[in-house]
Amino acid sequence: MSQRISLVGWPSMTEPLAVAFANTRSSAGRDRIATVDRLRAWARPWPALAACVPRMPAGELPDVLALRDATQTVLHRIAAGESPPAAELEFATWPGLARAEFRVRPAAGGVAVDDAGPEAVRQLLSRAVVDFLLGQQLTDLRRCEGGGCHKVFVSARADRRWCDSRVCGNRARVAAHARRSR
Ligand SMILES: [Zn+2]
Known part of the structure; x- marks a missing residue:
């Protein structure tokens, strides 16, 4: 599996953190946060999270991945119009x-996170999940229709089908073209 950090699959950096977190497993064989180094690279756009990852004990990673898998299951069910499993x-x-396990203090132009404990990364991510589940964007949650793609996205447009039209949309167009030419 490639270790390269690719910007493909990042349609927007304003994607809710809970959605971005669920999408770190974009398909059965692709996990963007499978190692602590990859988690650190992925967390970079979210300053509070990025500040907590270096202080996270490496033994926490399996719990973060389990949290991600549970989040993905919950979001997939809701995107399908079903109740999430309890x-x-x-x-x-x-x-x-x-x-x-952290405190928020004032910092220039914003706030910073202090006193992060070993479970701070999991708490920050799970807080983002709680906020997303209780927020307005949940009704616009959809699942990508790409074959084998596990990604979800938020779109008010009912006709949007793909996480990224350049990736999953293009793949579907190529497959449809191949079917027609057979
Ligand atoms: Zn997709």
Whole structure:
């Protein structure tokens, strides 16, 4: 698997963190946060998260990945118009509902995160999941129709079918063309 950090698949950096987190497993064989180094690279656009990752014990990574898998299951079910499974929903949200292992302090032009404990990364990510599940964008959550693609996206447009038209949309167009020419 390629270790290259690719910008393809980032249609927008304003994607909600919960959606970006679920999408770190974009297909069965692709995991963007499979190692601590890759988690650190992925977290870079979110300053609070990026500040907590270096202080995370490496032993936390399997729990972060399990949180991601539960989040993805929950979002897939909701995108399909179904109820999320209770066990995965609880697993994905409980760290975000727990008392935070970090504090927020003023910083130039914004805030910074202080006193991050070993579970701070999981808490920050799970908080983003809780916020997303309770927020307005949830009704516009959709799942990419690309074969084998696990990504979800937020779109008010009912006719948007792909996470990224240059990737999954293009692949579907190529496949349709191949079918027609046979
Ligand atoms: Zn896709």
